[in-house]
Amino acid sequence: MNEPTLRPASLEDAALASDLMTAAYPDLPEDPVLIRYRWEHPRDGWSDARFIAERQGKPIAFVAWSHGPWDQVPERHCHVEVLLDRARFEPDVLASLWSWVAGEAQADGARVLEAYAVEDERDVLEVLARVGFEPDRTEKVWELDLVAHGKRLRDEARAARSKANAAQVELTTLAQWTDPDSLRKVHALFELTRLDIPSTYPILPETFENFVERVEAPDKRHDRYWVALYGGDPVAASYLRFPPVRGKVWTGYTCSHPDHRGRGLARAIKLQTLAQAIELGVPTVLTDNDSENAPMLHINEQLGYDRRPGFVSLLKRVQT
Numbered sequence: 001m002n003e004p005t006l007r008p009a010s011l012e013d014a015a016l017a018s019d020l021m022t023a024a025y026p027d028l029p030e031d032p033v034l035i036r037y038r039w040e041h042p043r044d045g046w047s048d049a050r051f052i053a054e055r056q057g058k059p060i061a062f063v064a065w066s067h068g069p070w071d072q073v074p075e076r077h078c079h080v081e082v083l084l085d086r087a088r089f090e091p092d093v094l095a096s097l098w099s100w101v102a103g104e105a106q107a108d109g110a111r112v113l114e115a116y117a118v119e120d121e122r123d124v125l126e127v128l129a130r131v132g133f134e135p136d137r138t139e140k141v142w143e144l145d146l147v148a149h150g151k152r153l154r155d156e157a158r159a160a161r162s163k164a165n166a167a168q169v170e171l172t173t174l175a176q177w178t179d180p181d182s183l184r185k186v187h188a189l190f191e192l193t194r195l196d197i198p199s200t201y202p203i204l205p206e207t208f209e210n211f212v213e214r215v216e217a218p219d220k221r222h223d224r225y226w227v228a229l230y231g232g233d234p235v236a237a238s239y240l241r242f243p244p245v246r247g248k249v250w251t252g253y254t255c256s257h258p259d260h261r262g263r264g265l266a267r268a269i270k271l272q273t274l275a276q277a278i279e280l281g282v283p284t285v286l287t288d289n290d291s292e293n294a295p296m297l298h299i300n301e302q303l304g305y306d307r308r309p310g311f312v313s314l315l316k317r318v319q320t
């Protein structure tokens with residue numbers, strides 16, 4: 001086999017990287033502006049490395065690893081990525097890239113490697129099994145047809161808003177909510193609720209500064225970021241991410257405060273984002289959630305989402 005060569009990816013490679021990611025799974029395109037923004041705003045304390053793999057001078061894959069601060073990650077798990085252009089797919093090339101990135105992550109102190117693939121990427125999953133990765137969890141992915149379900153969803157959004165108002169809960173957006181502490185309050189809500197997302201490893205805290213960078217990213221807008229307010233505090237939130245150049249519109253996150261669960265507020269606030277997307281003429285939206293997140297599965301089923309191939313996360317233990 002003609003072994004690929006790897007070179008570090010610079011900020012100027014963000015567009016190329018997004019092209020390679022898109023070529024690896026064309027049905028879920030990646031946005032060049034968002035990739036660059038993400039690279040420009042790394043998470044505090046995180047370590048990462050990114051590479052472009054080339055063969056005969058032509059870029060064929062995006063390769064990366066990233067992990068949180070080791071003192072906050074006792075298991076020392078590290079995310080590893082290999083996104084090989086479908087047109088260049090060869091099992092041996094893919095296996096060699098996974099082995100290479102595994103070695104790099106291990107050299108940085110990783111003890112467990114975490115990789116992702118889409119459920120229908122049989123050939124990728126076969127290669128991952130060959131190089132020692134085992135399936136860990138599944139993230140369900142769903143798609144909602146806003147054209148077919150538009151009228152019903154708009155009606156449900158209106159009814160949910162009336163019901164919330166009757167319980168003194170206001171459904172509004174960050175743009176409309178004038179509290180000077182609004183972002184701090186939403187950050188606190190997210191930090192609290194993220195602890196309840198089912199996951200194999202604890203979800204690390206996010207600094208307020210990093211949170212603000214994400215809120216201000218080019219795929220989000222304050223007038224499309226929805227919050228449910230009760231007594232001046234956010235008790236539920238949901239927003240959609242609208243990629244500026246290409247890609248699907250996805251739900252970014254939906255949550256409700258533990259003291260207010262089971263009152264229909266998560267569903268109500270998610271419905272506001274969907275009704276807004278319908279107004280904007282968005283034809284379909286995607287959402288994902290862990291396969292063990294029972295209330296979120298229930299909400300998505302009720303809202304009329306259809307299942308798509310999900311994301312499989314796979315683990316490989318390595319020695320240091």
Ligand SMILES: CC(C)(COP(=O)(O)OP(=O)(O)OC[C@H]1O[C@@H](n2cnc3c(N)ncnc32)[C@H](O)[C@@H]1OP(=O)(O)O)[C@@H](O)C(=O)NCCC(=O)NCCS
Nearest residue numbers: 196197254255256261262263264265266267289294295298
């Ligand atoms: C998931 C989450 C947003 C749900 O919030 P919520 O305000 O309780 O949601 P709602 O009240 O609108 O709806 C919950 C629904 O799930 C149902 N439900 C709750 N627990 C359930 C379970 N174990 N199995 C099946 N259904 C369940 C409720 O009965 C309700 O349905 P109903 O109105 O038809 O009776 C909330 O638990 C949360 O913030 N979790 C942490 C963050 C998270 O996981 N977000 C999703 C990440 S993708």
